[in-house]
Amino acid sequence: MNNSLTDFLNVEIKPLKSKESIAEAQDLFADYNYTHFPVTEENVYIGCISKEDADIYPSHKTIGECRYEFDRFYVRSEMTWLDVLEEFAKNESNIVPVLNSQNKYIGYYELDDVIKFFHETPFLREEGGILVIRKEISGFSMSQVAQIVESNNAKLLGLFISKTETNFVELTLKISQSSLNEIIQTFRRYEYEIISEHQEDSYLKNLKDRSDYLDKYLNI
Numbered sequence: 001m002n003n004s005l006t007d008f009l010n011v012e013i014k015p016l017k018s019k020e021s022i023a024e025a026q027d028l029f030a031d032y033n034y035t036h037f038p039v040t041e042e043n044v045y046i047g048c049i050s051k052e053d054a055d056i057y058p059s060h061k062t063i064g065e066c067r068y069e070f071d072r073f074y075v076r077s078e079m080t081w082l083d084v085l086e087e088f089a090k091n092e093s094n095i096v097p098v099l100n101s102q103n104k105y106i107g108y109y110e111l112d113d114v115i116k117f118f119h120e121t122p123f124l125r126e127e128g129g130i131l132v133i134r135k136e137i138s139g140f141s142m143s144q145v146a147q148i149v150e151s152n153n154a155k156l157l158g159l160f161i162s163k164t165e166t167n168f169v170e171l172t173l174k175i176s177q178s179s180l181n182e183i184i185q186t187f188r189r190y191e192y193e194i195i196s197e198h199q200e201d202s203y204l205k206n207l208k209d210r211s212d213y214l215d216k217y218l219n220i
Contacts (some may be wrong), residue, residue, distance in 0.1 A: 023060070048095075077100050094110065
C-alpha cells in the first residue's frame, strides 16, 4: 500500500472560530453529516463543538460562549491509523481534528476516509487468523493487545473496534498465523473474553472433554 494516513488529511472546510455565531455552526451541521467540528481561537485549536450542543444553544450566541461544553479530543499527524481509529471510537465521532508536533491545527480526518484506508491495509489483503475479544473499556489498551500477539511470535495485521457497550469493548483482530491457541490462552490470562470460536481452542476442548468424562463416570 503506497498511501499513508496523512494523505487523507482534510482541509476543505476551515475550522469554526470561537467568535462566530452558533447559527454558523448550525448551518455547517445542516450541510454536512458531522457529529462534531473543530473550533479555533486566534488560530489555536480549543476543542470540538458537537452537533447536539449546536442544536441546543441559542443561535445568536457565539460559539466561544459554549466552550465549556466542548469535547477536547484530537490526534497527531504522526499517530498510527490504529490509534486514530481508537479516537474515533472513544469519542463516538465521525471526525477528528489533527494537530502536528507543535500542537498546531492542520486539518481533520473523516471516519469514512480512515475506513477506506483500512480497506487497503494488510488486515483485509493478507491471509491470517481472525480473533474477536472482549474486555472492560477501563482495562484494555491497544498497545497491550499488540504486545500479547507479538509475544507469541505473531504479527498483528490489523485491529478494529467492532462493538462498544456501556462498560465493554469488543475488538476484532487479524493475526499473521491461523494457529491461535497460544494467543487465545495469553489473552485469557490477561482477562480478555474470547468471543470468536476456534476449533483449535484447546482450553475449551479440554474442559468439554473433562465434563463429558465426568458425566459418563457419574452415569455408571
